[in-house]
Amino acid sequence: MSFFRLVMSFWILHSEVFYKQVSCLSVSRYVDFVEEGGRAVNVRVIRNKTDPDIHWTIFPETGSLKFRKTPFGLDVYAPENSKVDDRKKYQLIGTARGSGFARGPGSTLRPGKTLVKLRFTLLDNDGIAKRLLEIGGPVKFTVNHKASPHRTEYILSDFNPEIHQDWEFSPVKLTFQANQSGSAIMYARPKEDDIVEGTERFVLSLKRISNRMVSCVKSKLVEVIDDDMLGVWSTWYPVSDCQRNDLGKCSRSMSRSCKNLDNRGLSSNPHCIGPAFKQVKCICF
Structure with missing residues (x-):
């Protein structure tokens, strides 16, 4: 037997040792946007122990969007910073870790093959903001909804879960039934209070909730000039x-x-x- 045939026979006999096949991989998340300085977005990853490890990267490479591993997957977050992030769209990419060989008609996994791609929108709270008096407003959001097989809701919100203490929304929620389309306008107006707060910055965003997924349609950076003063x-x-x-x-x-x-x-x-x-x-x- 020639040396070439000997090498090929060894490769064929032992290729299955290195080959890893994905038998169960499930990646899910309920939010497709990340707020700078806000709460982390959980990405749940389910796989069998025999499945290959996944190497995660953010594309394009940036310091504005990061992730950390958790017992159930990943937390994607955006650290607070003072720079304006020009790019708003990023991808979290998962690839098969390690080297190996794939052979046979049903073998689709190769070294470095991309297994998962998740898109995220970065909501930046830096930059030039629209300025309003506390007794001013409103901020207007136009909703143009295309028919969907799922019931869809639109709401206005901010990073702060207590946003309703500072703002009033009209309407509070906009609902479209399955296969229904239409357009509407939603308004956000700062509330008048008697608390000296100084100028406050908000990132008002129009959120779309459909099929258990929350998406950011658009966002506006707003500064409210407090009319309460010492x-x-x-x-x-x-x-x-x-x-x-x-x-x-x-x-x-x-x-x-x-x-x-x-x-x-x-x-x-x-x-x-x-x-x-x-x-x-x-x-x-």
């Missing part, structure tokens, strides 16, 4: 005459007002620390 007290106004109350006690009252510190005008809502009214005892005649 003010300064005026001097106490002249004390009132001594008056007897219903309990027969006599007192004089004094009051003062909270004023704007920098004259921001009618859009401001100043707040001062301390009482605006007090009483002092006196003798009634």
Whole structure:
């Protein structure tokens, strides 16, 4: 037997030792977007122990989107940063790890073969934002829905799960039944409150929920300029005459007002620390 035939016979006899076939691989996730500085998105990976290990990469390579392994798969997340991420679409790619050979009509797996591709949208909270007064708005989102075999809902939300404390949405939810199409407009308006918060940044996003998948249709970066501000007290106004109350006690009252510190005008809502009214005892005649 020639040396060439000897080598080929060895390769054929031992190729099955290196060959690994995927018998059970299931990859699922319920969200296809990742919010910068927000919660991680769980990717559940189910496979048999005999299946090949999966090597995960993010394409294109970036520091804006990362992942970490968990006992049940992966967590995909976007660390908080201060740079504007120009690219918004990324792929999480899973390939067969290790070397091996595949032979036979039913052998489809080769070294480095791509097994999984998941697309993610990165919701960046940096960059130029639309600026609104706390008493301003609204922010408008146009929904153009194409008919789908599944019931579909649209909602507006932000990274913060307590977003409804800061914003009011109209309508709160938009629903299209299966095989129904249509267009509508959804509005988001900041709520007026009496809390000094300063300027706050939000990433309002239009979410589509269909067939147990939550997708981001579009997002808008918004800064809300707080009209609540720390003010300064005026001097106490002249004390009132001594008056007897219903309990027969006599007192004089004094009051003062909270004023704007920098004259921001009618859009401001100043707040001062301390009482605006007090009483002092006196003798009634």
